[in-house]
Amino acid sequence: xxxxxxxxxxxxxxxxxxxxxxxxxxxxxxxxxxxxxxxxxxxxxxxxxxxxxxxxxxxxxxxxxxxxxxxxxxxxxxxxxxxxxxxxxxxxxxxxxxxxxxxxxxxxxxxxxxxxxxxxxxxxxxxxxxxxxxxxxxxxxxxxxxxxxxxxxxxxxxxxxxxxxxxxxxxxxxxxxxxxxxxxxxxxxxxxxxxxxxxxxxxxxxxxxxxxxxxxxxxxxxxxxxxxxxxxxxxxxxxxxxxxxxxxxxxxxxxxxxxxxxxxxxxxxxxxxxxxxxxxxxxxxxxxxxxxxxxxxxxxxxxxxxxxxxxxxxxxxxx
Amino acid sequence: xxxxxxxxxxxxxxxxxxxxxxxxxxxxxxxxxxxxxxxxxxxxxxxxxxxxxxxxxxxxxxxxxxxxxxxxxxxxxxxxxxxxxxxxxxxxxxxxxxxxxxxxxxxxxxxxxxxxxxxxxxxxxxxxxxxxxxxxxxxxxxxxxxxxxxxxxxxxxxxxxxxxxxxxxxxxxxxxxxxxxxxxxxxxxxxxxxxxxxxxxxxxxxxxxxxxxxxxxxxxxxxxxxxxxxxxxxxxxxxxxxxxxxxxxxxxxxxxxxxxxxxxxxxxxxxxxxxxxxxxxxxxxxxxxxxxxxxxxxxxxxxxxxxxxxxxxxxxxxxx
Numbered sequence: 001x002x003x004x005x006x007x008x009x010x011x012x013x014x015x016x017x018x019x020x021x022x023x024x025x026x027x028x029x030x031x032x033x034x035x036x037x038x039x040x041x042x043x044x045x046x047x048x049x050x051x052x053x054x055x056x057x058x059x060x061x062x063x064x065x066x067x068x069x070x071x072x073x074x075x076x077x078x079x080x081x082x083x084x085x086x087x088x089x090x091x092x093x094x095x096x097x098x099x100x101x102x103x104x105x106x107x108x109x110x111x112x113x114x115x116x117x118x119x120x121x122x123x124x125x126x127x128x129x130x131x132x133x134x135x136x137x138x139x140x141x142x143x144x145x146x147x148x149x150x151x152x153x154x155x156x157x158x159x160x161x162x163x164x165x166x167x168x169x170x171x172x173x174x175x176x177x178x179x180x181x182x183x184x185x186x187x188x189x190x191x192x193x194x195x196x197x198x199x200x201x202x203x204x205x206x207x208x209x210x211x212x213x214x215x216x217x218x219x220x221x222x223x224x225x226x227x228x229x230x231x232x233x234x235x236x237x238x239x240x241x242x243x244x245x246x247x248x249x250x251x252x253x254x255x256x257x258x259x260x261x262x263x264x265x266x267x268x269x270x271x272x273x274x275x276x277x278x279x280x281x282x283x284x285x286x287x288x289x290x291x292x293x294x295x296x297x298x299x300x301x302x303x304x305x306x307x308x309x310x311x312x313x314x315x316x317x318x319x
Numbered sequence: 320x321x322x323x324x325x326x327x328x329x330x331x332x333x334x335x336x337x338x339x340x341x342x343x344x345x346x347x348x349x350x351x352x353x354x355x356x357x358x359x360x361x362x363x364x365x366x367x368x369x370x371x372x373x374x375x376x377x378x379x380x381x382x383x384x385x386x387x388x389x390x391x392x393x394x395x396x397x398x399x400x401x402x403x404x405x406x407x408x409x410x411x412x413x414x415x416x417x418x419x420x421x422x423x424x425x426x427x428x429x430x431x432x433x434x435x436x437x438x439x440x441x442x443x444x445x446x447x448x449x450x451x452x453x454x455x456x457x458x459x460x461x462x463x464x465x466x467x468x469x470x471x472x473x474x475x476x477x478x479x480x481x482x483x484x485x486x487x488x489x490x491x492x493x494x495x496x497x498x499x500x501x502x503x504x505x506x507x508x509x510x511x512x513x514x515x516x517x518x519x520x521x522x523x524x525x526x527x528x529x530x531x532x533x534x535x536x537x538x539x540x541x542x543x544x545x546x547x548x549x550x551x552x553x554x555x556x557x558x559x560x561x562x563x564x565x566x567x568x569x570x571x572x573x574x575x576x577x578x579x580x581x582x583x584x585x586x587x588x589x590x591x592x593x594x595x596x597x598x599x600x601x602x603x604x605x606x607x608x609x610x611x612x613x614x615x616x617x618x619x620x621x622x623x624x625x626x627x628x629x630x631x632x633x634x635x636x637x638x639x
Contacts, residue, residue: 036524036526036527037524039524039526040524040525040526040527043415043420043525043526043529044420044525046412047412047413047415047416047419047420048416048420049412050408050409050410050411050412050413050416051412051413051416051417051429053409054409054410054412054413054433054436054493054496054497054500055429055432055433055436057436057439057444057447057493058432058435058436058439060447060451061439061443061444061447064447064450064451065443065447068450113343114343114346114347117339117340117342117343117344118340118343118344118346118347120340121337121340121341121343121344122344124340125337125340125341134344134347134348136617136620137347137348137351138347139616139620140351140612140613140616140617140620141347141350141351142616143547143550143551143612143613143615143616143619144354144554144609144612144613145553145554145555145556145581145608145609145612146441146554146556147554147556147581147584147585147605147608148354148358148554148605148608148609148612149354150584150585150588151357151358151584151588151601151602151605152353152354152357152358154588154592155357155361156353156357159592180350180354183347183350184347187347211333211336212333212336212337213333213335213336216336237438240440241439241440241441241442241443242440242441243440243441243442243556243557244441244556244557244581244585247585247588247589248588248589251589271440271441271442271557274442274443274446275442275445275557275561278442278445278446278449278561279561286446286449286450289446290446290450293442293443293446296440296443297439297443300438300439300440304434304435304438
């Protein structure tokens with residue numbers, strides 16, 4: 001019986017439709033199978049093509065930036081202030097790099113304590129209902145468009161009239177506005193990191209008689225370190241590319257800042273510099289914008305590698 | 320973790336800790352509500368003065384103090400939906416490829432590429448669009464359409480300059496691609512293996528499994544991703560400012576120039592603050608953006624919370 005069936009499949013296709021006298025238990029429609037396989041392969045092709053189109057910009061952006069901007073990329077470019085006419089035609093982008101450091105430090109001072117504190121509250125003390133509300137609040141904050149944050153920052157920090165802090169167009173105003181953007185990212189990732197710690201770690205500490213504060217600084221912070229750093233680096237990665245909030249809070253400065261508030265408090269910024277240079281009707285500034293975007297992308301890539309290293313080390317050694 | 324410790328002084332210390340942490344939480348709540356309040360308060364004069372017609376009046380004339388946002392709303396919706404039309408099929412393909420077809424050893428590497436797309440800042444996308452997409456449209460695409468499709472009103476090329484709705488929406492499509500793709504991938508990975516293996520064991524091809532098992536299961540998650548992508552596209556500013564051409568006309572064709580809410584804010588808000596009512600009208604534009612983004616995010620997050628449990632994929636924090 002079985003031997004017979006193995007010999008049959010060479011030519012049953014013609015008989016498949018006739019039903020009754022077919023010796024096969026399962027009639028096989030080979031055309032149908034061929035069509036199924038064809039459509040499956042078509043779907044694979046479509047998926048691969050979609051992936052290639054989606055991945056194409058990553059490589060083309062880097063390629064284009066190097067093709068256009070690499071002629072200007074040298075040590076002088078990152079270590080001198082912009083000069084010449086139009087401003088930036090000669091010299092480099094030191095003002096933007098220094099300004100980015102200012103903005104990142106100010107944004108971090110606001111957002112790291114706020115974010116980590118709230119993340120710890122959410123995972124250690126949060127009730128179900130309030131957690132839902134607070135997490136939704138943070139997710140909504142992530143979703144608010146950056147230009148809206150810019151307007152909020154303008155009215156809260158920069159404006160000279162009405163209620164507000166009257167800081168003028170300055171690094172403090174810009175940095176705090178960027179801090180607003182960073183806070184929800186750090187909060188959500190801290191909460192996620194603390195929730196990922198095995199419950200036995202924390203319960204063990206509590207069972208030994210530790211308070212939640214003692215458990216936090218002796219166990220939780222150490223075990224959640226990787227996740228918290230991930231949040232901070234993601235936040236920095238996000239704000240380093242932000243331009244729209246800085247338009248209204250800290251426009252741009254071609255020189256060094258003289259303070260953090262008021263006149264002279266504005267700083268340069270890489271994203272802002274690229275935005276201003278690409279707006280100018282001058283080829284050389286367009287090329288310099290691309291050279292500056294290589295520097296910006298290098299910053300972001302370095303942060304990204306740091307992130308992946310932290311993730312790897314966390315998985316390898318901590319959890 | 321609801322373990323209460325019966326020793327009184329320890330409990331007291333925890334209460335202090337809780338109080339300090341709740342101050343941080345209050346800080347975040349304050350930031351959110353102050354932001355909403357600032358936008359609402361400063362747009363109040365314009366909301367009162369112009370009322371609902373603000374949404375469908377076409378004129379935007381600051382010296383005469385006539386303000387209507389129709390051109391900007393139309394431009395925003397045009398760019399957003401065009402970007403979604405471009406990116407949703409691509410993102411579905413990418414998500415399906417990464418989760419179902421891709422060989423396992425390549426998966427994490429290829430996911431990194433899509434995550435890198437999410438990390439590229441908006442302004443770099445804008446510069447790339449100015450130096451790559453715009454010349455391509457100007458020199459190849461628009462002459463082609465001009466030669467063969469000029470009779471169709473929606474595809475008419477008015478000025479052969481490259482800048483416009485199409486350039487902006489192509490770049491915005493690439494910017495929202497990683498969000499939708501990664502959420503699609505996460506939703507597909509939440510499909511139980513048992514269901515997929517069962518279908519495969521019945522002789523289904525991979526395509527059958529994707530079509531009849533995975534996609535129906537993951538569909539609501541994918542809707543959530545599309546909704547979040549919509550929210551991101553609506554608020555996209557810098558790349559759009561650089562590419563859309565910045566002319567306050569209601570776009571009639573794929574190749575015409577236009578103006579979006581976010582780009583008019585980026586271009587003119589700093590001039591607008593001189594006149595209170597002009598500033599108020601501009602803040603009302605921001606209010607429209609804010610309301611859209613809040614609604615869209617509430618819907619999208621609720622869908623995603625029920626599908627992939629609120630797990631955050633990295634692509635949602637893209638620069639920008």
